[in-house]
Amino acid sequence: MRRILPRILLGTICVLIALWLVAPTLVVVPMSFAEQKSLVFPPSGFSLQWYENFFTNKQWYGSLIVSLKVALIVALLATVLGTLAAIGIERAKGRSAGILRAILITPIIIPGVVMAIGIYAVYLDTRLVGTLTGYVLAHTMLALPFVVIAVGASLSVFDARLETAAASLGASRLSAFFTVTLPLILPGILSGMLFAFVTSFDEVIVSLFITSPQATTLPVRIFASITRDSDPTVAAVGSLTFLATTIIIGAGLLVGTRRGRSK
Amino acid sequence: MSNSNTKPDGAARLGWAGVRRHPLLLVLPALVLLILIMAVPLITIIARSFIDPVPGLGNYSWFFSHKLNLIVLWRTFVISFWVTISCVLVAYPYAFAMSVAGPRLRLILVLCVLVPFWVSGVVRTLAWVIILQDTGVINQFVIWLGFDKLSLIRTQLGVTIGMTQVLLPFMVMPLFAVMRGIDLRLIEAAKSLGSHPVKAFFQVYLPLSLPGVFAGATIVFILALGFYITPLLLGGPSSTMLSTLVQQQVMSLLNWGRGGAMGVILLVATFGFLALASPFMRRKYDISGGSK
Numbered sequence: 001m002r003r004i005l006p007r008i009l010l011g012t013i014c015v016l017i018a019l020w021l022v023a024p025t026l027v028v029v030p031m032s033f034a035e036q037k038s039l040v041f042p043p044s045g046f047s048l049q050w051y052e053n054f055f056t057n058k059q060w061y062g063s064l065i066v067s068l069k070v071a072l073i074v075a076l077l078a079t080v081l082g083t084l085a086a087i088g089i090e091r092a093k094g095r096s097a098g099i100l101r102a103i104l105i106t107p108i109i110i111p112g113v114v115m116a117i118g119i120y121a122v123y124l125d126t127r128l129v130g131t132l133t134g135y136v137l138a139h140t141m142l143a144l145p146f147v148v149i150a151v152g153a154s155l156s157v158f159d160a161r162l163e164t165a166a167a168s169l170g171a172s173r174l175s176a177f178f179t180v181t182l183p184l185i186l187p188g189i190l191s192g193m194l195f196a197f198v199t200s201f202d203e204v205i206v207s208l209f210i211t212s213p214q215a216t217t218l219p220v221r222i223f224a225s226i227t228r229d230s231d232p233t234v235a236a237v238g239s240l241t242f243l244a245t246t247i248i249i250g251a252g253l254l255v256g257t258r259r260g261r262s263k
Numbered sequence: 264m265s266n267s268n269t270k271p272d273g274a275a276r277l278g279w280a281g282v283r284r285h286p287l288l289l290v291l292p293a294l295v296l297l298i299l300i301m302a303v304p305l306i307t308i309i310a311r312s313f314i315d316p317v318p319g320l321g322n323y324s325w326f327f328s329h330k331l332n333l334i335v336l337w338r339t340f341v342i343s344f345w346v347t348i349s350c351v352l353v354a355y356p357y358a359f360a361m362s363v364a365g366p367r368l369r370l371i372l373v374l375c376v377l378v379p380f381w382v383s384g385v386v387r388t389l390a391w392v393i394i395l396q397d398t399g400v401i402n403q404f405v406i407w408l409g410f411d412k413l414s415l416i417r418t419q420l421g422v423t424i425g426m427t428q429v430l431l432p433f434m435v436m437p438l439f440a441v442m443r444g445i446d447l448r449l450i451e452a453a454k455s456l457g458s459h460p461v462k463a464f465f466q467v468y469l470p471l472s473l474p475g476v477f478a479g480a481t482i483v484f485i486l487a488l489g490f491y492i493t494p495l496l497l498g499g500p501s502s503t504m505l506s507t508l509v510q511q512q513v514m515s516l517l518n519w520g521r522g523g524a525m526g527v528i529l530l531v532a533t534f535g536f537l538a539l540a541s542p543f544m545r546r547k548y549d550i551s552g553g554s555k
Contacts, residue, residue, distance in 0.1 A: 014360045017353055018375040021428065024390040025382050027400065031393065041393050041400050081293040088282075088289030100290050107301055111489025111533060113506040114526040117513045118304025121311070141300040144293055173283065202383050205491050209514070222385045226392070226496060238386035245382065253370075 025242065031235035039230040050236035060233060063221040067201055070132060070217065074139040074200035079193040081140070082147025089148075090155040101152070105145045112205035115142075120209040130212020138210065139200035146199060147192035154188025194252075198245075305530075308523045315520030322524035332508070336528070339505040342419060342426070342494070343487035349427045350434040350483045351476060358438035358475075363447070376432050384429065388496045391425040392416065395497065417499025425497045426490055433486060434479035441475030474543070481540040485533050505529050 027041065035045025054060045085104055089097045107115070119138050120129070128134035158181065166176035182189075204219040211220045218237070225231050282288050312322050326332050361372045379387055394400045395415040402412050415421040445468065453463035491506040498504070505525060512522030 010356060010360055013356045014372065017357050018372065020353075021375050021431065022378050024394055024428065025379055025387060027390045027393050028386060039389075039393055040398055041403070081296060084289040085293040088286045091286030091289075096287065100287065100294070103297065104290070104293060107297070109485055109533060109537065110301070110305070111506060111526070111529045113489065113491050113509045114308065114529055115301070115304065117509060117519075117522060117526060118308040119300065120513070121307045121519065122300075122304045137296070137300050141296055144296070148293075204385055219383060219385050222383065222389070223492070226385065226389050234386070234389055238383065238389065241386065242382050249374075249377075 028235045028238040028242070031232055032239040034232055034235070037230075037232065039232060039235065050231075050233045051240075053233045054236050054240070057233070059216075060221065060237070063216045063218045064237075066132070066135075066215050067218040070135045070139060071197045071200040073132075073136050074143055075193050075197040077136065078140045078143040078147050078196035079189060082144050082192055082196070083151050083189055085144075086148050086151035086155055090152065101148070104148045107142050108145045116206045116209040119206055123210050129210050130215050132215060134210050135200075135207065135215070135217065138206050139203055140196075142203060142206065143196035143199040146195035147189075150192035150195060151185060151188045154185040158184055194248075308519075308526050310523075311519045312523035312527050315523065322520045323528075325521060326524050326528065332525075335503055335505055335508055338419075338502070339488060340532075342422060342502070342504060343484050343490075345419075345423050346426045346430060346487045347480050347484045349423065350430055351480055353427065354431055354434035354438055354479065355472075355476070358435050358442055361435070361439050362442035362445070376435050379428060379432075384492060387429065388425060388493050391421075391428070391493075391497055395421045395424070416497060417502070419498070419502045422494050422498045422502045422504075425493045426487060429493060430483045430486055433482045437478040437482070438472065438475040441478070442472055445471045477540065477543040481537065481543075485536060488533055488536075489529060 031039060031041065031043050032050055033046050033048070034043030034050070035047045036043065082104075085100075089101050089104075123129045123134050128137070162180050162184070163176050166180045167173065171179065202219060203217070204223055207217045207220045208223060211217070216224075222234050222237060225234050313319070315322075357372070357376075361369055364372060392399075396402075397412060397414070397416065399416070401415060405411075405413055415424070449467050449471070450460075450463050453467045454460060458466070489506060490504060491510070494502055494504045495507055506529070509522050509525045509529065512518045512525060516522075
């Protein structure tokens with residue numbers, strides 16, 4: 001009896017916390033099918049007008065296209081730069097490698113608004129405000145730490161002797177890397193890439209400062225919509241991104257567990 | 264593959280030899296990006312805080328001589344403090360459950376922490392607006408129960424609730440990483456030696472988990488100091504944080520010097536706190552290294 005009571009208590013607390021974590025996100029879903037033109041809960045009626053509005057209003061779907069473009073380039077760029085850096089740090093070890101690693105992770109710690117006004121100041125001088133290049137450079141910098149951390153984590157459990165073994169069996173350094181090291185650290189690289197994509201797709205603070213009417217990213221568009229009017233199209237966008245990420249993560253989990261089983 | 268094996272390209276060979284001797288060359292591309300897009304902007308802001316509009320410490324003496332600024336600075340610390348405390352209180356039992364759960368249940372618990380993490384931050388904040396607003400979900404429930412309306416939105420309480428949910432993953436993950444390494448048999452040993460379970464928890468388990476608490480609390484506090492979107496959308500004039508003032512100075516008043524000075528103060532607070540906390544975080548490595 002004494003052992004069961006704490007368990008029930010812990011279970012109840014955890015269910016409540018899990019609800020508190022997940023439920024607010026789900027509130028957006030019923031709102032997106034509402035008939036009324038306000039964000040009042042509970043929604044009344046049923047309509048698909050807000051989804052229709054999203055896909056027919058150029059301001060909305062245009063910003064989605066900008067965000068997707070930027071996030072895809074950022075995912076590739078940050079993954080290449082971050083993976084190279086993580087490998088360099090892992091190979092070099094020592095004090096200077098530790099310092100470099102700390103430097104590469106600082107973008108996470110710098111307060112967003114400070115970073116934003118700094119980048120805005122530099123972009124004003126270099127005419128990068130509201131350009132794809134501007135978004136890509138800023139987001140890649142912000143995404144870099146996540147790739148370095150993810151790839152670094154899989155490199156730290158990677159046995160470097162495997163590469164030496166491949167080299168001793170006659171493989172060149174390059175082919176040893178591509179046939180031995182790369183496949184083994186691939187999960188780390190892929191999760192870093194996913195993180196980089198999400199970081200860019202989700203980034204709002206820096207984007208808010210460097211945005212322009214010609215090229216607005218989706219989060220900036222959502223932010224503007226929330227502060228200006230209570231347009232339920234926002235709820236439709238939120239539900240769509242929620243659905244998309246759920247599918248991506250679900251697929252990732254399925255692949256992951258299948259891999260785990262086949263081992 | 265076999266081609267590169269037998270006939271390595273001269274230039275590539277030279278490059279690889281250089282990289283092999285100086286592996287840190289691989290860090291160079293990333294470093295160049297950080298210098299251009301992180302270091303140069305930060306230096307620009309720091310410089311402007313000292314020279315814009317006139318050289319000197321004018322912007323800083325302005326900041327510290329105006330009461331409103333000091334109130335907001337203090338409030339930024341207070342809100343971050345409460346967010347950190349509530350993150351610890353919520354994350355501790357949750358991370359403990361994760362560390363003792365079976366693999367399937369653990370996966371569900373991890374997913375529940377990460378789901379909010381994977382949904383656009385702005386949309387998540389919008390969800391909190393819908394829930395907390397005067398005609399929101401919570402207030403409808405409260406009124407249905409027969410109580411008076413609660414003011415949640417545009418208050419510090421609302422901001423704290425929203426920020427805690429956003430920052431919780433940063434607390435749960437380091438806690439879980441430390442807790443899964445703690446040997447639960449230690450508690451059994453303490454109990455078998457006659458210790459009361461509650462006492463065994465406070466004397467054995469809690470001290471062992473403290474490095475995780477410190478690591479998570481440091482990250483949460485630092486990130487909370489710089490929060491911008493959540494306080495802006497959930498807060499009101501009584502819950503403005505420093506980031507909002509920075510934005511107002513630069514974007515609305517075009518006063519780069521004052522905005523820059525506030526930014527520098529925010530930076531100093533962030534790195535100062537990190538420097539203060541890092542000795543406590545370092546203990547983590549000692550313990551986990553020793554137990555392995």
